[in-house]
Amino acid sequence: MFILKGIEQLEKAIAKAKKLRPRVEFDRFGRYSVSGSKGYYKVICRKDERGYKTVACTCKGAEKGLVCYHSAAALSLHIGLARRQQQTA
Ligand SMILES: [Zn+2]
Incomplete structure (x- = not known):
């Protein structure tokens, strides 16, 4: 677990995600399943x-x-959803 302080922290991981393109499945808001080398x-x-x-x-x-x-x-999915939620609230 880590605390998210800023987007800079994620740069390397985002670059890797863009390359590997894992599947992200929405479970509910704040909970996701992401495909990896050994399943989800x-x-x-x-x-x-x-x-x-x-x-x-x-x-x-x-x-x-x-x-x-x-x-x-x-x-990246969560942040998009959170923004949308704030707009509708
Ligand atoms: Zn992981």
């Missing part, structure tokens, strides 16, 4: 009680606190 990983994007945006993925890299491309792929 769950990515959870949420705000914690202190207001930090946290991203958790079930892959090995994310367990070590790395920003994985699954997270980046899910976040």
Whole structure:
């Protein structure tokens, strides 16, 4: 799991996601399934009680606190959805 502070943090992971083009499946708002080398990983994007945006993925890299491309792929969808939600609220 990592705390999302800015988009710069995601640059490398986004570049990798663009290259590998994983499938991102919408589960519900904040929960996504992303295809990886060994099947699907769950990515959870949420705000914690202190207001930090946290991203958790079930892959090995994310367990070590790395920003994985699954997270980046899910976040690009999540950010778009969050924007749309704010507009309708
Ligand atoms: Zn991952």
